[in-house]
Amino acid sequence: LLATMASLILAASQKDRLHFNVFADGLTDEDCRCVVSLLERLGVSEQSVAFHHPDMAPIRKLFKPYNGSHATFLRLYLCEYLSEDWTIYTDVDTLWFRDPCELWEERDDSVSLLWSKDLPSIAQGVKEYARQYCPDLDVERYACCGVVLMNMKRMRQTKLVLKCSEFASQWGTPLFVDQDILNAVCLNDAKLLDQRWDCMMPDRVAVDGVVLHFNGIGRMFNGPMTGWRVLYYAWYRF
DSSP states (O other): HHHHHHHHHHHHHHHHGGEEEEEEEOHHHHHHHHHHHHHHHHHGGGGEEEEEEOOHHHHHHOOOBBBSSSSGGGGHHHHHHHOOEEEEEOOOOOEEOEEEEHTTTTTOOHHHHHHHHHHHHHHHHHHTTTTTOOOOOTTTTOHHHHHHHHHHHHHTTTTTHHHHHHHHHHHHTTTTHHHHHHHHHTTSSSEEEGGGGGGGSGGGGGOOOOEETTTTGGGGGGOTTTTTTTTHHHHHHO
């Protein structure tokens, strides 16, 4: 969380436009103080962060945990927890080397979600097991929800939370959890962004600035460093 927030602040062309909503499920009071301290060191007012402690009981009742936690499903409920019309959602295994103010300019009122494609191998795997609940899934449009520009006003209008709950009640919790649910529910209500906003396989255009997504790095923190990826070096370097 600290690394992701620091990178966002350093990449932002206008730091005063940033406002962080931190969903603090599992964070201690000391953790939250560390976040405020980080903001102060990087020249951002502590008034620019809000900590949310949502009731997780309904989520635990409806979904199976992912890696021992239900926090990932908070993504489905942001339009209910926050009052804003728009927000940029980001996982905390990302580092931003591209201006979030530029992403903000990509807002499009005609769709609920704007996001980037997932890895081709992931998309193809999902296509195979999603045939029952989403036969029209297009691997070329299957997106990663590690970074999402969310039109929360539209999400409320289209009753997105209700649709996701109904999906889980009928089909259970799929392999890629809330990401699979959002791809199915928003099949025709999403738009793809430039891959530089959620980059898991850097190429030559990455030198112009990307949001690096270090998916899987969380497993390295509290156990042996198995399955090490070269990309992780960039995270530890930062």
